[in-house]
Amino acid sequence: MKVLIVSDTHGRHTGLDRVLEKEGKIDLFIHLGDVEGGESYIDSVVDCEKHMVKGNNDFFSDLPREEEFILGGYKVFITHGHPYYVSLDTEYIREEGVARKADIVMFGHTHKPHFEQKDGITVLNPGSLAYPRQEGRKGSYMIMEIDEDRKIRFEQKYLDE
Numbered sequence: 001m002k003v004l005i006v007s008d009t010h011g012r013h014t015g016l017d018r019v020l021e022k023e024g025k026i027d028l029f030i031h032l033g034d035v036e037g038g039e040s041y042i043d044s045v046v047d048c049e050k051h052m053v054k055g056n057n058d059f060f061s062d063l064p065r066e067e068e069f070i071l072g073g074y075k076v077f078i079t080h081g082h083p084y085y086v087s088l089d090t091e092y093i094r095e096e097g098v099a100r101k102a103d104i105v106m107f108g109h110t111h112k113p114h115f116e117q118k119d120g121i122t123v124l125n126p127g128s129l130a131y132p133r134q135e136g137r138k139g140s141y142m143i144m145e146i147d148e149d150r151k152i153r154f155e156q157k158y159l160d161e
Contacts, residue, residue, distance in 0.1 A: 001072055003144040007032035007080075007108025008128035010057065013041055015129035015139040015159055020045060023143065028071065032108035032126070033080030034058060055080040055108060072146035074103040081107030081125070090114065094123050113140050113156050124154065 004026045009016055020026075029046045033055025042050065054063040066079035077100050084093035086107050094116075097105035104122045111128035127133075127140030134140070139159035146152050 001027045001146045003028040003030060003071070003146070005030045005032070005106060005124070005126045005142040005144060006129055007126050008034045008055070008111050008130060009036070009038055010034050010128075010130045011036035011038050012130040013038060013045075016042070017045070018159060019129065019141055019157075030078060030106060032078055032106055033063075034108060035061065035063065037061075039063065051078060053078050053080055056082045068100060068102065071104075072152070073150050074146075074152070075101060076104045076106065077102035078106045081109040086110055086125070090116065090123055094118065094121060097121050097123065113142075115142075115154060115156060122152075122154070126156070129159070 004023060026048055029048055029050045031052040033053050034057045036057055051067055052063050053067055054061045054065050068077050077097050081093060084096055086093055086109050093105055093107055107125050111131055111133040113127035114125040116123050126142040129139040129141055132139050141157055143155045143157060
């Protein structure tokens with residue numbers, strides 16, 4: 001199973017279009033918030049199961065603030081992250097994931113890629129496709145693959161690679 005994880009597109013679709021073309025067939029799409037009115041566009045160009053949450057700039061969106069679901073036998077918790085102070089530290093959101101018995105916690109908001117595995121939980125942020133803030137300022141996203149043996153592989157990717 002191939003999962004595309006993005007965040008913080010802020011209504012700009014050029015980067016997403018490039019990623020969809022580059023990655024080919026995906027089985028699941030996750031958007032971690034700040035879609036900014038792009039829900040209909042995403043529905044029209046992403047032809048697979050989708051999970052999307054509301055970000056701090058999605059003022060009029062009906063998207064949920066957070067979501068929990070099972071993916072390949074793993075419990076996943078997704079949120080934009082701002083209520084968990086992710087701009088300061090990831091410890092609070094990691095603790096929330098532990099409390100929810102999540103195996104994988106995904107968030108956005110900071111516009112910077114993040115990946116850590118600690119105490120049996122994976123915490124990640126794909127960064128932003130539209131407004132990256134990390135060194136080099138390349139739009140970023142993640143690919144997660146789960147094989148038939150339930151082995152997970154995460155790959156941080158950047159536009160223009």
